[in-house]
Amino acid sequence: MSNNNALAARVRGTVHVIGAGLLGASVGLGLRERGVDVTLEDQSPTTVALAADYGAGRLRTAQDPEPALVVVATPPDVTADVIERALTTYPNAVVTDVASVKLAPYLELLRRGLDLKNYVGSHPMAGRERGGAIMARADLFVARPWVICRDHETPAEALALVEDVALDLGATPLEMTPEEHDRSVGLVSHLPQVVSSLLAARLIPASEQAVGLAGAGLRDTTRIASSDPELWVQILGANRAPVVELLDAFGKDLASFADALRDPEQTGAKRRIADLLSSGNRGVARIPGKHGSSERFTSIMVLIDDTPGQLGRLLTELGELGINMEDLRLEHSPGAQIGFAEIAVLPEVAERAVTDLVERGWRTL
């Protein structure tokens, strides 16, 4: 509670959220929970009414004073326009946005000759970017990185205000320049999206028999290929330069790999194939796990059948045994009434976990 009041005190006024979709409404819900006064605005009267009904804030009236903070949470292609309008309409408010690309809107605002001392771009890395207010949650940002962009002219108070909001919504604020941000998300989000989509697109002309052989590897690599194309056209278009550079570099690696495989007798070809594959090992080891480090866990495969509750029983028993699961993945095959739960645990408890599970009648690998 002291925390809540502290934020409300710091904000000293109203937070105005423009764009009442998933992100905007979630910001509203989270801030309302912490006692902040939130007003809402959206192009669509239905959307804003729905978000207000959900408790994400109230509609702004002509009597309302200027907000202390404006959060722009509109689709990427109108972000710069909406930021400009906010800076003009509320000249004393700090304005931030939550768009997933940061350099293009910033350069556009500079190009328009706006005074950007009150603008602090930001980007909460919050799961899915689709879904409307109906999907909003006060805890959407909990434990997510929230990138905050600054330049040398950004006043410390403006920066601190946006960081406080990120912290109070449960996120982990990270400072980056817009360039660093865009290159980073290009690598960890936009490149994987394009690669996954193109990989999945290759399945269209395949025979039914061929796709019938698909296993967990294909399912994992193509999962994000089901993302919303319309949104991704906007994101990729707004982050063109870094993504093109990454695609070109990836394409070069791919061509080099294909050439080595095409002509394995050329000098160093086999070595090149092996090197690229083991670079993959080292690259994947850099991805932070659940606890923010690159530590790896030990996997235990447990056989489960397809009846309701069996997996629940397994996990309840793990709980009873005091074994914390770091990750869990289900693996099953077409037509199977049986599958495997792959449970990741800390290496030091793996052996005991297996012994205890087998003792209770589970079949493990």
Next chain:
Amino acid sequence: MSNNNALAARVRGTVHVIGAGLLGASVGLGLRERGVDVTLEDQSPTTVALAADYGAGRLRTAQDPEPALVVVATPPDVTADVIERALTTYPNAVVTDVASVKLAPYLELLRRGLDLKNYVGSHPMAGRERGGAIMARADLFVARPWVICRDHETPAEALALVEDVALDLGATPLEMTPEEHDRSVGLVSHLPQVVSSLLAARLIPASEQAVGLAGAGLRDTTRIASSDPELWVQILGANRAPVVELLDAFGKDLASFADALRDPEQTGAKRRIADLLSSGNRGVARIPGKHGSSERFTSIMVLIDDTPGQLGRLLTELGELGINMEDLRLEHSPGAQIGFAEIAVLPEVAERAVTDLVERGWRTL
């Protein structure tokens, strides 16, 4: 039991397994469970002794009669040699192998002028290809596709014997030509492996900050990049032509995408980007789900904290509510003590599942 005796009767003799690693020892364990006499052989005396200790079969002696079936389960680069030796040593036995590439060893055997009427190549699509006898399971092949290759000269009895073994180990036999098999696994397994490895390799030079922004998308797309490079050098080398063709086609798509993004004002560029992304949607929809069809499930996100047993309680309650989970994925962020369980259920039960869970105090998205 009648089933077991039926297989033992059909096999009419011993099954000899050459190569007592994960696949070979699992074949042995599965057949032994069904009453079949299994003998084992491996280059490594330690490996074969271990597999025998695990109950995968017994060591072959000079007194043993010729086996009815030989299963070659050696690493891919020696498969052709071992098949040749088996065909020569046991001229009346049916010989099969479980290597993950089918055309290259077949052509090599033809080139050597061997009579292949007793050879039936096969490939069980059984999860992981690494791990030794210590990882073996009698149920490794349960509900997995098992590709069986034939040519017009393969005698019906030889084919039937291998199919019976696949069926009795719980797998789903599928007939394909070696060419069809290699093109299919090239698409659904080898191409994703290369793409995932190259994507992960791009993370090596990235900043700590950049990889810190990694989310579920990157984790999914790069998961198989941790596969064993040595094994994959062999597999890709043995399936060179189809994989090179697939890499070239993928590279063309990638270049086309990069060009459209590089110069979005050229005619049709935006359309091309959108088309490739929505092709990804359609491609991923072709991958069979758990029940062997392309039907999609509805996802429910449930908030869970990081204490042992909480996920177990959730799944137990799903069981009590009679809600069968079609898939489950955990999502968590660096440093988080909280995460989400993404539960896939049939669309028709989704609404009730959410209502019931919320009633029991769970927070859902």
